[in-house]
Amino acid sequence: MHGMKSLLGAVLLFACSAGCARHAPEAQPTSSSSTTVYVARRVRTLDAERPMAEALSVRAGKVLAVGTRDEVLASAGADARVVDLGEATVVPGLTDAHGHLAGLGAGLAGVQLESTATRDEVLSRVASAPATAWQGDWLIGRGWDQNDWPEKSFPGRAELDAKLPKTPVALERVDGHALWVNGEALRRAKITKDTPDPAGGRILRDANGEPTGILVDNAMDLVNAVLPSPTEAQHEARLAAALARCAQVGLTSVHDAGMDLRTFRLMQRWDKEGRLPLRVYVMADGQGADRETYLREGPFQGRMLTLRAVKLSLDGALGSRGAALHAPYSDEPSHRGLLLLSPEEYEARVKAFMERGFQVATHAIGDRANTLVLETLLRQAEATGTRHLRHRVEHAQILRLEDIVRMGKSGFVASMQPTHATSDMPWAETRVGPERIQGAYAWRELKKAGTLLAFGSDFPVERPDVLLGLYAARTRQDAEGQPLNGWYPMQRLSGEEALEGFTVGAAQAAFAENERGRLKPGMDADFVALSVDPVEAPPEQLLTAEVKLTVVAGAEVHSAR
Known part of the structure; x- marks a missing residue:
């Protein structure tokens, strides 16, 4: 996306030290007793009874009315705040039904290797890593994909050793299912020629049986076990950046697919303090040791935070x-x-x-x-x-x-x-x-x-x-x-079917179809204003479209104005 501005751009840029953001981003709520009317060229409700409108009003975090401009203004009263969104199209709040907030935050902090066209480009980015990419004395990064390179083959430890022979380096593949490490990382993880492949994992080896530096799936755990955890300051800063990024791109809700217990505890605290700008539907991490605590404590319902699912891989x-x-x-x-x-x-x-x-x-x-x-x-x-x-x-x-x-x-x-x-x-x-x-x-x-x-x-x-x-x-x-x-x-x-997947379908997948996914009176005031109509505009316009406004529970959590 181009030209988007965030309400929390300083967090998103992540240019400061890892401890610079100590809190989750805060939304800008309207008074619970006041009414706000949003007027746009088109309001696409996904409500079969009234699929199209020109305006909607919001009070106390709920949709009050949907209809023509005159109808909604008349019902809102003379003291209502009016927001004119011009030529924008308003749609129900957009949900990402499968994301990883901690992973997004770590990706924003680490060496970003997405869209690298060659191994040399990866190595160049590693050599100029930002200060935020250090976790303890390890250098971390993610996003490489050998399928995008001319040779298509997996890289190895030798290339990293030539650049950083004494610094442990761990670079996650774009899919999160392989790790590229150097010799120092292998040494610290005690991975040698004699180390057997763990169940559900592969240690790729050369013709002599020596580890090449590529670890697939469960073999990644051998390195992750010795990789220092992010500090509390890093952890908070990364999650704040991830949440801000989500609001910026028009997400009002995220289904987090496999949240670790440490992150969940932080989310619980932020939710209690009213500091979560988005709704987060948690799938507990059922793969690791945290599952025992999740099983013991069971589901959880907060204000903006829900734990009702478990993620297994x-x-x-x-x-x-x-x-x-x-x-x-x-x-x-x-x-x-x-x-x-x-x-x-x-x-x-x-x-x-x-x-x-x-x-x-x-x-x-x-x-x-x-x-x-x-x-x-x-x-x-x-x-x-x-x-x-x-x-x-x-x-x-x-x-x-x-x-x-x-x-x-x-x-x-x-x-x-x-x-x-x-x-x-x-x-x-x-x-x-x-x-x-x-x-x-x-x-x-x-x-x-x-x-x-x-x-x-x-x-x-x-x-x-x-x-x-x-x-x-x-x-x-x-x-x-x-x-x-x-x-x-x-x-x-079709355009409407695609939109339904990110709205109605995602809401139903989280048992929220009576509260979210459509815009109708009594439902949660979660919606997004876009510069184009995602259903009827030529699809190529979506590539350069702008998110004008993101509203969650009646609070404006991102504005491009």
């Missing part, structure tokens, strides 16, 4: 060949990917969290992982009587055609990320071949089968800019409009 990512497939990879015939949990352990965790009243959300990318998730969720939801908890499949990226049909009949949610398709399309078919690709990123087929779609970005894997997700869902093209008619264009969605 069953396989890795397609880009690093960690996604679990039924048949071998088309471009690595000896490999079928990785299961990060055994089927037995996965089922035990599913059962425990369902019995505790949690919605179970499972990361599943490969077709084998998706089959296993569906079978397990169906079996345990029946056994525990929790079908009503709307269990979720996060990504649902590559499915056998029969599993698409089964997903539609299950009542489960497909939580998907449109920009994953447009990022992966240059190489995805190389990984899985022409037959399996028919069930990949299959939004239209899933929708046709009756599946509820909830859309997000998986930030920081992708940018949190929701307008890019709307563009990808409508076009299945890159920013240059390629391929010409879209990648597997039969899976494209």
